[in-house]
Amino acid sequence: xxxxxxxxxxxxxxxxxxxxxxxxxxxxxxxxxxxxxxxxxxxxxxxxxxxxxxxxxxxxxxxxxxxxxxxxxxxxxxxxxxxxxxxxxxxxxxxxxxxxxxxxxxxxxxxxxxxxxxxxxxxxxxxxxxxxxxxxxxxxxxxxxxxxxxxxxxxxxxxxxxxxxxxxxxxxxxxxxxxxxxxxxxxxxxxxxxxxxxxxxxxxx
Amino acid sequence: xxxxxxxxxxxxxxxxxxxxxxxxxxxxxxxxxxxxxxxxxxxxxxxxxxxxxxxxxxxxxxxxxxxxxxxxxxxxxxxxxxxxxxxxxxxxxxxxxxxxxxxxxxxxxxxxxxxxxxxxxxxxxxxxxxxxxxxxxxxxxxxxxxxxxxxxxxxxxxxxxxxxxxxxxxxxxxxxxxxxxxxxxxxxxxxxxxxxxxxxxxxxx
Numbered sequence: 001x002x003x004x005x006x007x008x009x010x011x012x013x014x015x016x017x018x019x020x021x022x023x024x025x026x027x028x029x030x031x032x033x034x035x036x037x038x039x040x041x042x043x044x045x046x047x048x049x050x051x052x053x054x055x056x057x058x059x060x061x062x063x064x065x066x067x068x069x070x071x072x073x074x075x076x077x078x079x080x081x082x083x084x085x086x087x088x089x090x091x092x093x094x095x096x097x098x099x100x101x102x103x104x105x106x107x108x109x110x111x112x113x114x115x116x117x118x119x120x121x122x123x124x125x126x127x128x129x130x131x132x133x134x135x136x137x138x139x140x141x142x143x144x145x146x147x148x149x150x151x152x153x154x155x156x157x158x159x160x161x162x163x164x165x166x167x168x169x170x171x172x173x174x175x176x177x178x179x180x181x182x183x184x185x186x187x188x189x190x191x192x193x194x195x196x197x198x199x200x201x202x203x204x205x
Numbered sequence: 206x207x208x209x210x211x212x213x214x215x216x217x218x219x220x221x222x223x224x225x226x227x228x229x230x231x232x233x234x235x236x237x238x239x240x241x242x243x244x245x246x247x248x249x250x251x252x253x254x255x256x257x258x259x260x261x262x263x264x265x266x267x268x269x270x271x272x273x274x275x276x277x278x279x280x281x282x283x284x285x286x287x288x289x290x291x292x293x294x295x296x297x298x299x300x301x302x303x304x305x306x307x308x309x310x311x312x313x314x315x316x317x318x319x320x321x322x323x324x325x326x327x328x329x330x331x332x333x334x335x336x337x338x339x340x341x342x343x344x345x346x347x348x349x350x351x352x353x354x355x356x357x358x359x360x361x362x363x364x365x366x367x368x369x370x371x372x373x374x375x376x377x378x379x380x381x382x383x384x385x386x387x388x389x390x391x392x393x394x395x396x397x398x399x400x401x402x403x404x405x406x407x408x409x410x
Contacts (some may be wrong), residue, residue: 049348050306062291066298066305073294086267093271093331099254100271100304107324125330 002027002074004065006054007034011107011165012067013054014199019161021073021197023078029202035117068095071158080158083092091152094159095135105134110173127174132177136184138167149189156193164190165199207232207279208393211259212239216312216370217272218259219404226402230282233408240322273300276363278326285363296357299364302342309340312371326396332379341382343372344390350387355392361398369395370404 004027006013020027032038032053039051048065050056056064056073064070075081082088109130112122141163144151151159168187169176177184190196207225209232211218225232237243237258238350244256253270261269261278269275280286314335316381317327346368349356356364373392376382382389395401
């Protein structure tokens with residue numbers, strides 16, 4: 001069985017949990033905080049030199065960091081994957097967008113807002129920069145949803161699972177979703193998928 | 206033939222050019238600046254709502270943004286791709302790292318340093334933040350290269366092509382590669398690949 005090391009409250013850690021819930025794949029969860037120094041310890045850095053959670057461990061001990069890479073691995077061959085080359089690239093396009101244009105603003109601004117350990121880094125300049133770039137990313141998503149119902153075509157894909165967690169908690173970071181009606185409707189479509197579980201859900205041990 | 210809209214000096218735009226050079230795939234280059242307002246025009250935003258270059262256009266008119274998604278599309282089935290599921294995920298891991306931990310610091314600090322249009326955004330706080338996070342990303346790469354010669358195993362992969370451009374110009378952004386000997390050796394290994402072309406290279410029209 002796969003072991004997922006992660007912090008329950010992290011959207012990045014929620015992504016592979018959500019996919020495994022939606023696809024009915026059993027896994028083991030081990031809570032690892034990104035706020036108490038664990039992920040900067042020599043032991044952790046030997047497992048993931050980038051010092052982050054989540055980290056996935058296969059039964060044979062092989063390790064995989066990076067939440068979106070986990071989605072690609074765990075999602076291969078499921079209805080959330082795309083096999084036709086252009087459709088696959090069009091899905092990955094939104095996963096790279098999520099990591100480059102969305103996460104570094106929408107997720108980071110939420111972290112700066114809700115975690116006491118990040119408060120010193122929440123300077124006025126950084127809060128303004130993440131508000132502007134995060135609002136831009138959320139607006140790009142809303143615009144896309146005027147053309148297609150999901151981020152990989154007509155059915156939900158791995159890109160939707162990558163984009164859902166931090167979009168769903170954007171308001172905790174001070175983002176206003178009220179003007180983004182198509183985005184709010186998409187959040188509800190994801191939440192009504194069979195097998196959907198909220199971020200606080202963890203598998204029984 | 207594929208058309209690539211991009212800015213010659215952009216590392217993101219260089220990535221698909223480099224892959225097509227290495228694989229001998231002909232393409233058409235159309236210069237589009239990210240600094241003169243073109244990419245914020247209504248016409249451009251209709252093509253790419255995220256307002257960025259590069260943008261790839263297939264012969265049938267289909268459009269694909271995001272440099273790393275282009276690498277996945279153009280690289281499918283080449284020696285730079287990985288087909289075994291875990292190896293593929295381990296390659297994508299570094300491509301997501303590139304977009305999340307590397308580009309937003311190493312590339313952004315270079316842009317803030319070399320482009321006059323970005324100078325107002327080059328505040329002391331932002332320069333310090335991108336220096337710290339970019340140095341961390343480059344160090345993570347150097348550490349990895351102590352275990353494997355490339356970022357997808359024993360031969361160069363799409364992840365190496367994703368990571369090369371902005372690592373090669375990191376010093377233009379004020380990053381010190383002198384202590385990162387394994388990283389400098391890797392840059393030279395990429396530059397010695399058959400078919401390698403520098404960033405200034407463009408196909409004959």
